[in-house]
Amino acid sequence: MNIKAPRGTVDVLPKDAKKWQFVENKIKGICDKYHYEEIRTPVFEHTEVFSRGVGDSTDIVQKEMYTFEDRGGRSLTLRPEGTAAVTRAFVQNKLYGEANQPVKLYYFMQMFRYERPQAGRMRQLNQFGVEVLGSADPAVDAEVIDLAMTVYRSLGLTSLKLVINSLGDVESRKRHRDALIKHFTPYKEELCEDCQSRLEQNPMRILDCKVDRDHPSMKTAPSILDYLNEDSVEYFEKVKKYLELMGIEYEVDPNLVRGLDYYNHTAFEIMSEAEGFGAITTLAGGGRYNGLVEQLGGPATPGIGFGMGIERLLMALEAENVEIPLEEALDCFIVSMGEEPKSEVVRITHELRQYGIQVDQDYQGRKIKAQFKAADRYKAKYVLVLGEEELEKNVINVKEMATGEQVEIPLDQLTLTMKEKLLGGK
Missing domain, CATH: 3.40.50.800 (Anticodon-binding domain)
Structure with a gap:
């Protein structure tokens, strides 16, 4: 009889749980100052929520989801990410009809992904995330990034790097998509099996491939920044301007595409540059997803958000030797x-x-x-x-x-x- 915790899961024992509580309470206080409210969604959803919302061509949908059929013959999936679930709740509960817009939400959720377990990346993982639905103002993009950076800095992290990119609007992405297909087609047989299928489904995701990242074709791949139309350029410039006004340093990386199909316009990642942190440096990532609400049956509603791994946050605190103050004395x-x-x-x-x-x-x-x-x-x-x-x-x-x-x-x-x-x- 195997009574150990399943592979890719861990027990959080009382001493460590106090660290989690401290971090979560600190984050909740920051969300309150930014006027974000908590939302809690079911741990499982109808599979279609993720296949439609996240995208059929993503690794999450194709390889990583825990999907099962219930006794009624319905296909259900343990939540692999938060945005699609929150957007489903936004649509179902008609939050788009609330008087106060945009709707600014935050959550702490357990996610489930079937992938190779490694430090900071488990099969059951914990995420803090925010979603803002109902505003296409680039100032909201800057605010969301600012909130994420504030969380890390308030906890004492200093070795951080913010990387941003613009994925453009629908028109810009279509032009870039055509250019990528033309560019990578001659190299198709040299690419990994996943990238060969991505070439037609979502060629932008080839740029995010870990297997082919050193292939010569990657260095000469068309940049999305060269295909942005005037509106997309203006939007991205405003986001950068607002970040600069808040004193937030950033780098622009044209190859930053994120792993989910719903992103457009602003995409970003926050990374740890702490010595000895590990090969996987990303702490948080997110971006704008105008169009996702419509895919899940709601009215046209712009949105933006991010997900932040709590396990990786705790790893970063440890790498930078940040002590979490714990009150252990009994009264x-x-x-x-x-x-x-x-x-x-x-x-x-x-x-x-x-x-x-x-x-x-x-x-x-x-x-x-x-x-x-x-x-x-x-x-x-x-x-x-x-x-x-x-x-x-x-x-x-x-x-x-x-x-x-x-x-x-x-x-x-x-x-x-x-x-x-x-x-x-x-």
């Missing part, structure tokens, strides 16, 4: 001696918790010495001791561990006293 640990004091400790523990104090007690029936050792392991700020003698006097012994100071406090004044000591009376 109070209560030591009891005897059956009657134990009953009173149960009541006290409950009461203190109701007033916002973090408290624990012994549940192992240990001797008093072992209970004090447990308090030390929990790094308790205060140890409260209640035995038969204290109970008869209706008091409890309170010891402050940092100073060693001990005082006896009447039981009916304990809650008020501990609130004053730990919470400043709040």
Whole structure:
């Protein structure tokens, strides 16, 4: 019997979970300042949501999705990415009819992709992402990028590189597509099997191929920037201008195409340049996807967003030796001696918790010495001791561990006293 976690999945144990909680709370605070609201979607969707939304020619749809048939014969897929799922929710719940536009959303989601597991890229992965639906203003593109950069910087990362590109509008992409087909056709038999099929389906994705990236034809491939029409050029220039006004440095990479079919206009990636981070340097990526809402049955609605891997974020923090501040000290640990004091400790523990104090007690029936050792392991700020003698006097012994100071406090004044000591009376 195999009772280990499936390949490509990991357990996040309590000590590490505190790091995740810190990062997630920091991100939520930033989203609040940027006026983004949280959305939560089902962990699985009808397969068509991803095959139509992400694109049949993508690696995600062709190779990586966990797809199954339910008992009703319906094809369902575990969520491989967030944008299509959020867009489906936007359409189904008619958020395009909300008075406040654009709709600015963020999410924390578990994604599932069947790919070769490696550091920072698992089969079950965790993503933070944002989606803005309902605005074609290039200032929104800049804001989304700014939000992502702010997350990384606020957590202490400094070795970052922002790479941007424009994929142009429909007209620009069609002209570029024709040029790519003409360029790569003479080399078709020299390209990998995937790129041979991409040549007709989505030739731009050849530029994103990891297998053929050193092929000579890549160096001379037509650049999308040479095929942008006037409107697309103007849009891209505004995005760059707004980034510069915010003091955000960037590099333009004409070969940055992203791996999903729905992107147009702005595309971007944020990479770690930290020494020893690893071969896969991308931390976050995203871009504009005007047209996706229509593909999923909604009205014409522009959109832009990004996805950020939490595992890779934690790896980047470790690579840059950024310490996550963790509050590991317990407020109070209560030591009891005897059956009657134990009953009173149960009541006290409950009461203190109701007033916002973090408290624990012994549940192992240990001797008093072992209970004090447990308090030390929990790094308790205060140890409260209640035995038969204290109970008869209706008091409890309170010891402050940092100073060693001990005082006896009447039981009916304990809650008020501990609130004053730990919470400043709040």
